[in-house]
Amino acid sequence: MAATKTICCVETSALPTAWTQESGAFPVNIHATLNVTHVHWIDRALVEDDPAYKQLIPYVLIRNSAGQFLCYPRHGTELRLHGLYSCGIGGHIDEIDRRETLIETVTAGMLRELAEELSNFEQSAIQFEYRGIINDADSAVGQVHLGLVYVAQCAAGYIPAPDDELAGAEWLNIEQARPLRKESWSDLAFRLL
Numbered sequence: 001m002a003a004t005k006t007i008c009c010v011e012t013s014a015l016p017t018a019w020t021q022e023s024g025a026f027p028v029n030i031h032a033t034l035n036v037t038h039v040h041w042i043d044r045a046l047v048e049d050d051p052a053y054k055q056l057i058p059y060v061l062i063r064n065s066a067g068q069f070l071c072y073p074r075h076g077t078e079l080r081l082h083g084l085y086s087c088g089i090g091g092h093i094d095e096i097d098r099r100e101t102l103i104e105t106v107t108a109g110m111l112r113e114l115a116e117e118l119s120n121f122e123q124s125a126i127q128f129e130y131r132g133i134i135n136d137a138d139s140a141v142g143q144v145h146l147g148l149v150y151v152a153q154c155a156a157g158y159i160p161a162p163d164d165e166l167a168g169a170e171w172l173n174i175e176q177a178r179p180l181r182k183e184s185w186s187d188l189a190f191r192l193l
Contacts, residue, residue: 004043008093008105009053014038015146019135020054023142023184025149025191027132033148034102041095047144054146058110059090059134061149061189062126064171065156071177071186072162072169087177087186089117089166090147106148114152118160125158131192136184149189 012020019026040053047053062070071087093109110128115121131149136142154160162169172180174190 004045005092006041006095007044007047008056008097008109009040009042009047010056010146011038011040012052012054015054019133019146021137023135023137023188025132025134025188027192030103030130030148033130033133034106039102039105041098044092049140049144051143053144055144056093056106057090057145057147058093058106058113059088059147059149059185059189060110060114060128060152061088061193062152062154062160064154064159066171068171068173069177070160070162070166070169071172071180071182072166074183075165075167083181085177085180085182085186087172087180087182088147088149088189089114090185091116110150117163117166119163120161122158125155126160127153127155129153131189134185134188134192136188139184142184147185147189149192151193 047055069087071085074082074084074086091113093105097105097109097112099105099108129151131151134147134149
């Protein structure tokens, strides 16, 4: 029997309808975003197609000291996004990331995901800024996920090295990245810059 993967979710009905009814980018304070009274830890297979729950996904735009963003073609585990570019690194918050508060839990999930995707990840060389949330009500992927957008500003001289899942990654400024055929979250996240 395959092992279950328990992930962090919230009931869609517990979130403000302005965040969940339409696609958009919402520049809300992190405390307002994560002021969720009840978090659920559910087997990912049970919620992957269930819009009654939103899986919380830290989504990080990595910006180097030249103002360019790390963009890459999707070819990882999310088959519904293959063939599209991404300008953010995101991933589920797993049970192993669980901490005392939701903010600490989200941070732990974000840092774990970055360490998995960047072979030379150095937390001390990056300054993180929370920007808000993104919701894509128009796609099957977006209907079950809620993006928590962060910008990771790299210190001068530090260039994160993408791991295998980000093969083909390149550093692009916003003008170069805009015309790419991207996952919707990248375009939505750019609205929060």
